Amino acid sequence: MTVQVLLPRLLAECTGGRTSMALDVPARTTVDALLDVLAAEHPVFGRRVRDETGALRRHVNVYVDGEEVRRLSGLDTPVPADAEVMVVQSVAGG
Amino acid sequence: MATTLLAIGTRKGLWLATSEDRRSWSLSSPHFLMTEVPSIGIDTRGGRTRLMIGVRSEHFGPTVVHSDDLGVTWDEPEHGAIRFPADTGAAVERIWQLHPDSADRPGVVWAGCEPISVWRSDDGGDSFALCRGLWDHPHRSEWGAGYGGAAAHSVVPGPEGTVHVAMSTGGVYRTTDGGGSWQPRNSGIGAYFMPGPAPEFGQCVHKIARDAVDPRRLYAQNHHGVYRSDDDGDSWTSIADGLPSDFGFVMLAHPRRAGTVWVVPLVADGERIPPGGELAVHRSDDAGSSWRRLADGLPAHEYNAVLRDAACVDAGDPVGVYVGTRGGEVYASADEGESFGTVASHLPDVLCVRAAVLGATELARSPEDRARSGASATSASEEDS
Numbered sequence: 001m002t003v004q005v006l007l008p009r010l011l012a013e014c015t016g017g018r019t020s021m022a023l024d025v026p027a028r029t030t031v032d033a034l035l036d037v038l039a040a041e042h043p044v045f046g047r048r049v050r051d052e053t054g055a056l057r058r059h060v061n062v063y064v065d066g067e068e069v070r071r072l073s074g075l076d077t078p079v080p081a082d083a084e085v086m087v088v089q090s091v092a093g094g
Numbered sequence: 095m096a097t098t099l100l101a102i103g104t105r106k107g108l109w110l111a112t113s114e115d116r117r118s119w120s121l122s123s124p125h126f127l128m129t130e131v132p133s134i135g136i137d138t139r140g141g142r143t144r145l146m147i148g149v150r151s152e153h154f155g156p157t158v159v160h161s162d163d164l165g166v167t168w169d170e171p172e173h174g175a176i177r178f179p180a181d182t183g184a185a186v187e188r189i190w191q192l193h194p195d196s197a198d199r200p201g202v203v204w205a206g207c208e209p210i211s212v213w214r215s216d217d218g219g220d221s222f223a224l225c226r227g228l229w230d231h232p233h234r235s236e237w238g239a240g241y242g243g244a245a246a247h248s249v250v251p252g253p254e255g256t257v258h259v260a261m262s263t264g265g266v267y268r269t270t271d272g273g274g275s276w277q278p279r280n281s282g283i284g285a286y287f288m289p290g291p292a293p294e295f296g297q298c299v300h301k302i303a304r305d306a307v308d309p310r311r312l313y314a315q316n317h318h319g320v321y322r323s324d325d326d327g328d329s330w331t332s333i334a335d336g337l338p339s340d341f342g343f344v345m346l347a348h349p350r351r352a353g354t355v356w357v358v359p360l361v362a363d364g365e366r367i368p369p370g371g372e373l374a375v376h377r378s379d380d381a382g383s384s385w386r387r388l389a390d391g392l393p394a395h396e397y398n399a400v401l402r403d404a405a406c407v408d409a410g411d412p413v414g415v416y417v418g419t420r421g422g423e424v425y426a427s428a429d430e431g432e433s434f435g436t437v438a439s440h441l442p443d444v445l446c447v448r449a450a451v452l453g454a455t456e457l458a459r460s461p462e463d464r465a466r467s468g469a470s471a472t473s474a475s476e477e478d479s
Contacts (some may be wrong), residue, residue, distance in 0.1 A: 011154065012290040043172040048154035051185035052177045089153040 001027050003034065007045075008088050009053035014045035016080055025079070032075035044071040051085060081094060098408060099164065100416055100449045101145060102424055105132030106442040110165050115426035116414050119437045125165055133286075133403065134448040135192030137218065141198050143452055146203065146219045148189030156186050158205075160219055169223060174317045176213055176222045177204055182229065184209055190247040192219065193405070199251075206246035210237055210261050214273055225273040228259070233278065233295055238263040240317075242296055247402060248302050252309045258302055258327055265297035266314065268327050279327035285317045287363075301345040301402045305381070307352035313382065315345040315357055315402075320381050333382025338369040343402035344417075348430075351408045353381035356407070356415060356431060358400045375417060375431045391434035392417075392425060403446035408450045418444025 001028045009017050015021075015038075020068060025034055032054070039046025049060050054075075056062065062077075063086040069077040100111040100119070107124035121373060125151050133148030142162060150156040156177035161170045165281045177183040191206035197367050205213040205222050211229055213222035228246075237244060238261030248260035255272040258279070265280040278295035283299045298317035305311035310326040314335070320340050321330040334340035339359040348354035354375050373396035374389040398421035409416040415427040417434070420440035425434040 030293070044170060047157065047174050048151070051155060052174070052180075053185050057153065057155050084270060093154050 001025060001029075001077055003029075003082070003085045004082065005038070006086040006088075009047055010089060011087075012047060015042045019052070026050055027081070029079050029083065030075065031064065031069050031077045031079060034079055035062075035075070059090045061090050062085065062087050096410070096447060096451045096453055098410065098414065098451050099136065099143070100424075100426065100437060100447060101136060101147075101410075102136045102438065102441065102444060103134050103147070103403075103446040104422065104442040104444050105130055107131060107296075108149075108165075109438060109441060111424070111437050116408075116426055117435050119426065121438050122165065125168070126159075130188075130446055133189050133192045133205075134446050135203060135218075135219065136448050136450040137203065138193040138450050138452065139194060139197050140281075141163055143450065144218060146192045146194075147455045148192055148205075148405075150188050150197055154190050158189060158192070158219065158222075160316050171220055175215070175220060177209060178211075178231035179224060182224070186209075187241060188245065190245045191249050193249045194219075195251045197385070202251075204249040204251060204257070206259060206261075208243045208245035209232070210244050210246050210264060212246050212249055212257075212259050212273065225269075225276075227269065227274045228267065228276045231267075231276055233264065237261065238296070248299075252303050252304060252326075252394070255257075255343070256309075256326070258304070258312060260299040260314070260425045262300065262317075263296055263298045265295050265299050266302060266327055269294075277408075279323075281328065282330035282332075283314065283321055286318055288448075290319065300343045303345045303355065306348050306350050306354070307351055311352075311381070313345050313355050317341070317363060317424075318406060319358060319433075320345075320382065326356060330335060331376070332406065334387040336383075338387075344400055344401075344405040346405055346407050346415070348413055349407060350413075351379075354379050354404070354430075355382065359407060360399055361408045367397045370398050371395050373417075373419070374429075375405075375434075377417065377431050388427075388431040391427070391436075392434065393423070396421070397422070397429055398423075401443075401445055403443045406447050406449055408449035408451050414449060416447045416449050418447045420444065423473065 102109040107127040111119045111121040131149040137144040159170045175449040187467045188208040193204045195202035201410045203215040203219040212225040217223040226231040247262045250258045266281045267276040312323045320334040342359045344358040346356040376385045398419040403428045404418040415431045418424040420443040424437040427434045
């Protein structure tokens with residue numbers, strides 16, 4: 001199945017300049033598995049979004065079809081076909 | 095004439111300053127803008143200059159980058175130079191220290207991190223291995239966190255497998271087998287914030303430095319208390335007499351001369367400003383028996399603190415002394431602190447500074463040389479924009 005992924009502009013240097021892409025992923029995938037696919041191709045992007053324990057960084061948010069995954073099942077949140085997955089930095093800093 | 099490089103890490107980026115005389119400085123545009131830079135290592139061993147930078151994004155976490163061309167281009171290992179092994183269940187929060195070892199151990203670089211951990215690289219900082227002896231130390235559950243976080247913030251390698259580290263909180267620990275086993279070495283160091291007699295460990299030692307000539311002599315700026323050890327850290331005695339305050343974060347040792355150290359006192363832990371609101375560096379030339387207040391060229395009014403790594407010395411002759419404040423001012427002395435001039439003003443909070451005097455060999459791959467040779471390069475400012 002295909003999933004549309006939107007990536008933060010701040011991390012474009014880690015993804016070859018791309019801020020959106022269509023990914024072919026297996027059916028019944030999860031956010032974690034989707035991030036694995038992205039990290040395999042873009043390792044530095046992977047480290048920016050998740051720490052070495054695999055946890056989503058505190059000030060990074062992931063939305064699946066507009067729903068923030070921490071309000072769902074976290075990184076185990078299912079990603080349906082044709083979903084839009086948005087990775088974006090949260091409001092933080094000073 | 096030699097060029098001196100001063101790298102300035104701030105809350106919102108890195109600036110590189112260069113000078114031919116250490117009095118007039120050229121300041122770069124910011125690198126890694128909007129990213130915290132808590133640690134810098136400048137490795138001039140082996141005839142090249144490698145800048146190693148610990149950066150940390152509030153959003154995207156910490157990483158180590160390095161440049162072998164004085165900041166024209168930066169490299170970052172794809173999978174990260176410092177990563178906790180999976181079995182630890184830990185993640186690096188901040189890289190507090192990047193410290194090249196001595197010339198007779200080329201390629202060895204030490205890192206101190208948050209959570210409290212010490213790391214060793216044998217490949218010049220491309221990759222680091224966790225010192226398991228300290229990570230698995232039985233004291234770990236009793237170590238605490240200073241205000242800035244629980245970190246091994248000082249790593250001071252010595253001869254023959256000896257390394258001293260200082261952590262907040264935990265105090266000084268020493269290994270004599272290259273990092274395999276570690277013992278607390280805090281006898282004589284106070285911990286006024288805890289009831290009862292000073293403990294074996296748990297002190298909040300802010301910074302330690304090793305004497306230039308006697309490797310068994312160390313100096314410590316404590317969370318109240320300034321100390322010296324003449325026995326490799328086995329015992330410590332106060333050298334605070336003569337200082338306006340025994341609080342502060344900085345401890346610098348002369349790179350060649352025995353007994354010369356610098357501190358930057360602050361009033362107290364509850365009043366973290368220079369005494370009287372007047373910034374001053376204090377130098378001892380007799381291992382702490384007496385101190386001289388040095389403030390020529392420093393501002394008459396300064397209410398910002400100088401953090402533990404926001405001061406450094408270079409290896410010039412005479413030695414250069416550098417101080418940066420949380421107010422974003424950076425001062426340089428070309429005469430061991432006798433007088434200071436301003437390097438930069440109105441930067442973000444200065445977290446760390448490191449300086450190196452670069453000879454012709456180290457400058458061989460300077461930006462100008464690369465341009466002359468036609469080498470392609472992407473400027474850091476372009477990468478970071």
